[in-house]
Amino acid sequence: MSGALEFRLTLPLAGFTLALEHATRSRALGVFGASGSGKSSLLEALAGWRGGVRGRIQFDGATWLDSERGVALDSARRGVGYVPQDQLLFPHLGVEGNLRFGCARDEGLVERVLRVLEIEPLRTRDVASLSGGERQRVALGRALCARPRLLLLDEPFGALDRPLRRRILPYLLRAQREFGAPFVLVSHDPTEIAAVCDEVLVLRGGCVVARGAPAQVLAPGGELDEGFENVLRGRVSAVGAASASVDLGGVVLEVPRAELAPGELAVVSVRADDVLVARAAPTGLSARNVLPARVDELVRGPAARLRVQLGAQPLWIELTEAAIDELELTRGAAVFVVVKTRACRVLASAGAA
Amino acid sequence: MQWESVAPALVLTLQVAACSTALVALPALALGRLLARREFRGRSLVEALAALPLYCPPTAFGFLLLRAFRRDGPLGEQALGFDLDVLLTWRGAVLASALMSFPLVVRTARVAFENVPPRLEHMAASLGASRAQVLWRVTLPLARNGLIAALLIGFSRALGEFGATVIVAGNIPGRTQTLATGIFDALQVGDDARAVQLAGWSALLGFAAVWTSEWFLRRSRSATS
Numbered sequence A: 001m002s003g004a005l006e007f008r009l010t011l012p013l014a015g016f017t018l019a020l021e022h023a024t025r026s027r028a029l030g031v032f033g034a035s036g037s038g039k040s041s042l043l044e045a046l047a048g049w050r051g052g053v054r055g056r057i058q059f060d061g062a063t064w065l066d067s068e069r070g071v072a073l074d075s076a077r078r079g080v081g082y083v084p085q086d087q088l089l090f091p092h093l094g095v096e097g098n099l100r101f102g103c104a105r106d107e108g109l110v111e112r113v114l115r116v117l118e119i120e121p122l123r124t125r126d127v128a129s130l131s132g133g134e135r136q137r138v139a140l141g142r143a144l145c146a147r148p149r150l151l152l153l154d155e156p157f158g159a160l161d162r163p164l165r166r167r168i169l170p171y172l173l174r175a176q177r178e179f180g181a182p183f184v185l186v187s188h189d190p191t192e193i194a195a196v197c198d199e200v201l202v203l204r205g206g207c208v209v210a211r212g213a214p215a216q217v218l219a220p221g222g223e224l225d226e227g228f229e230n231v232l233r234g235r236v237s238a239v240g241a242a243s244a245s246v247d248l249g250g251v252v253l254e255v256p257r258a259e260l261a262p263g264e265l266a267v268v269s270v271r272a273d274d275v276l277v278a279r280a281a282p283t284g285l286s287a288r289n290v291l292p293a294r295v296d297e298l299v300r301g302p303a304a305r306l307r308v309q310l311g312a313q314p315l316w317i318e319l320t321e322a323a324i325d326e327l328e329l330t331r332g333a334a335v336f337v338v339v340k341t342r343a344c345r346v347l348a349s350a351g352a353a
Numbered sequence B: 001m002q003w004e005s006v007a008p009a010l011v012l013t014l015q016v017a018a019c020s021t022a023l024v025a026l027p028a029l030a031l032g033r034l035l036a037r038r039e040f041r042g043r044s045l046v047e048a049l050a051a052l053p054l055y056c057p058p059t060a061f062g063f064l065l066l067r068a069f070r071r072d073g074p075l076g077e078q079a080l081g082f083d084l085d086v087l088l089t090w091r092g093a094v095l096a097s098a099l100m101s102f103p104l105v106v107r108t109a110r111v112a113f114e115n116v117p118p119r120l121e122h123m124a125a126s127l128g129a130s131r132a133q134v135l136w137r138v139t140l141p142l143a144r145n146g147l148i149a150a151l152l153i154g155f156s157r158a159l160g161e162f163g164a165t166v167i168v169a170g171n172i173p174g175r176t177q178t179l180a181t182g183i184f185d186a187l188q189v190g191d192d193a194r195a196v197q198l199a200g201w202s203a204l205l206g207f208a209a210v211w212t213s214e215w216f217l218r219r220s221r222s223a224t225s
Helices: A039-047 A095-100 A107-116 A132-145 A162-179 A190-196 A321-326 B007-037 B043-055 B058-069 B090-114 B118-126 B131-159 B163-168 B179-188 B192-224
Strands: A005-013 A016-024 A028-033 A054-059 A062-066 A080-083 A150-154 A183-187 A199-204 A207-212 A229-239 A243-247 A252-256 A265-271 A276-278 A289-299 A305-310 A313-318 A334-339 A344-350
Touching (some): A016 A039, A016 A199, A016 A207, A028 A039, A028 A190, A039 A150, A039 A183, A080 A132, A095 A132, A107 A132, A107 A162, A132 A162, A162 A183, A162 A190, A162 A265, A162 A344, A183 A190, A190 A229, A190 A344, A229 A252, A229 A313, A243 A265, A252 A344, B007 B131, B007 B179, B043 B090, B058 B090, B058 B163, B090 B131, B090 B163, B118 B131, B131 B192, B163 B179, B179 B192
Parallel strands (some): A028 A183, A080 A150
Antiparallel strands (some): A005 A016, A054 A062, A229 A243, A229 A265, A243 A252, A276 A334, A289 A305, A289 A334, A305 A313
16 A cells, blocks of 8 residues: 555444454455454445444545544545445446446546456446456456455355355456556455455454464464365476476475466465475475475364475474374474375466566 | 226226326335335324224215315415316315325335345445445336336226225216216116216226236345345
């Protein structure tokens, strides 16, 4: 964000009171938490869609809310682009009518949004005929067309099944790059947040219970369910017939080629239980990735896991306590991590900056 | 039975129903919108007053209009300084029909406005639309079918209006006689054939208007669901 987002607010909800305080300069703030933790209410409070919010909200030097001084800007004057879970596309307008709603005269912007979000073929369609993923892109496009100073995305992929959600992620990255729109993204999918956000707030019962970089905060155990996915970012250094090499910062990971092109930024996920650990470099393996690493954190117990650094990026690995003992793993131990190419999933890619 | 004896009443009925619908359209839709979206003091009083013509005998309203517009009434020539020329004219029939159809138009319009999700209006405002633009670009298009149905229901009610009309406008053949008052006149003089013909036309027009309004209501529900 060119400016900072700062809020200290309270909002009584059914069962608990949302009481949050945060200040950030992040361009991509994630808000993570289980259903009913207050994520959507926070977004509606920021958007100015909620009555009864007390406290103070400031963005980019402007005061959006100051209940003590009786200041409460409406959502239009806040300049937010709100994309709610249910999209709220206007059913009587076609795709293009929806996009133009907030910027009827800016021809160039509409055309750019149509191109970047790849909704050009949909422009004459009725919104009732759109699929879930198409609706999400049109809703995001409509918000972008209104030239928002801040995008507020409430589970933008929540209504979609997981594979489709992952297909929408690249559009969000593109929107961020092409339109420079900072955003607050609410999601209950840690992988989604880790893929696109550089800071995350974890909410529980209306309070912030953790905050920081997604790689640090969204670790296995704690807030997360089983099946933790590591999210790694790197630049595509080479593309082969079936796989591509992604430089994670000194360590190169072989991933499925997908639609990657050299020089692109790639976001890749690897499940924590899909990674093997060896003390010595194994040979004769089919796995394409045998990477040297060092253990920098070790957690014992029923949810035993360890963290290594791949380049400058953390990678969590789930394994049994017996394996930790047998391999005599300790903090600082040198290991090799083994990852099959097919165990790496390309979540998104964005063109060279 | 000759067409010539029915045509004046038929034409006047259509003319009165169309004019009375035009007369109530704006105030009834505005009140429907107000009741659908706003909380205010005295709201229940306004609701009760607006619904009154549904529950009071039309003859009572006819009597009130007669008192109001007669020469020494509050809207009469003595009070205003000029004659509005309402009593015993087709304009009186329009006024009586408008008053009696008003609550039906308000109620149906209110439901049409309530069926527009407020969050869509909120989204429009959030995208920079002014209140007038929200109304024009979102609310009215989404409520359109329900509002057309409301006006058609008002038109249907006006087609059959009798009690207030006969008191205010009288029952003068060729001048103020509508289908409804014409049937009464035909029965009184024992002209059953004419009564049957007038009743047939009444039923046909009423059915067409109600059937069309139902069609719009169905479309209205599917458009906003």
